[in-house]
Amino acid sequence: MDMTGAQWRKSTKSGNNGGSCVEIADNLADIVLVRDTKDREGGTLAFSPASWAGFVGFAKVIGPVG
Structure with a gap:
């Protein structure tokens, strides 16, 4: 999968306290990518x-779970 040009942004629902965070790249044609900010690789x-x-x-x- 070619992720060249992916522009990652942090989810607006991710807190600033170092908790669970998700990044999304939705600028590529025909695909939306999602990854964990704490383990990008x-x-x-x-x-x-x-x-x-x-x-x-x-x-x-x-809505929110947990």
């Missing part, structure tokens, strides 16, 4: 834009 999840939109919509409906 540990792996990247890839979603189609439609799948990502579905996940985000569902997450907004169920």
Whole structure:
């Protein structure tokens, strides 16, 4: 997977206290990338834009967990 040009941004729901943080790159054509800010080399999840939109919509409906 070519991640050249990915522009990563921290999730707006990630806190500033060093807790669980997620970065998202949604500027590439036909793919949305997600990774852990604490382990950027540990792996990247890839979603189609439609799948990502579905996940985000569902997450907004169920709200915070835990």
